[in-house]
Amino acid sequence: MYRPREAVYAIIVNDTIDEVVTVQTPDGYFWLPGGGIEGNEDHSECLRRELLEETGFSAEINHFIGNAKQFFITSENECIANEGTFYLAQLCKKVSDPLEDDHSLKWIPVRSVDELLYHKHQAWVVREGLRFNQNLKEGSMN
Template sequence: MIRRYGERVIPGLRYKHRPGAYAILPRDGKLLTTFQAEPDAEFQCPGGGIDPGESPIRALHREVYEETGWSIARPRRIGAYRRFAFMPDYEMWAEKVAHLYIARPVRRLSAPTEPGHVAVWLSPEEALDLLANDGERDALDRLLYSARGLFSTR
């Protein structure tokens, strides 16, 4: 069973299926996130939609680069969740299926190429407080405080 986050499903409303790939990116005790200024100012795990014909891993590399300017290595899938939401950039209601990965940020190649995005390093605690998406926060919380732990913060 896949976990569901976000708004309640509105009966009778048609939702477009929108798969995506998103990354939790730890390095040196911090997490690489993206701050998106519009349409709502918020911190996010880098990622986004998987284009038709694109693999989730290819989409992950592309989206992380576009939103942070960083290259990544060793992506490993850690789960998925569903989210029903209005996507103002596309003016549509979507059933987003978010495939979650953990990967290592390797090198900053440039500034983010996607307009309105800024790469921001946060402590794990800051990320838990600031990430706008419940699904991302829950996955990070489970990673941080699992038996193996992502960092030795607890």
């Protein structure tokens, strides 16, 4: 049986919208920054905490992009149903070194998300976030 894990993730792109922030772990995997909700955290609180822990940056949480679920088995053989909620966000300022010393912030090319992101639902949502971002820009230009 798959254990549900509610999590929140950030889609953060650079100014030219050709790179996205990821967190790389020592095993070489790339993930969107974010993670599991703890206690009574709301989505913004969780995402701000996770971004600080994983990247050392404070962040502004912007637009809700969507939800996606992915089933996987951890390296400890635990069956997880990751119930991800995704937001566009921006890094604000460097506050500290990452608190999780096995995570490093890596900008990867947007065109490489399908091959580099470990979870396919995260690659899908990056594309959705880029579409949403483009629609916002086009709407603001009218």
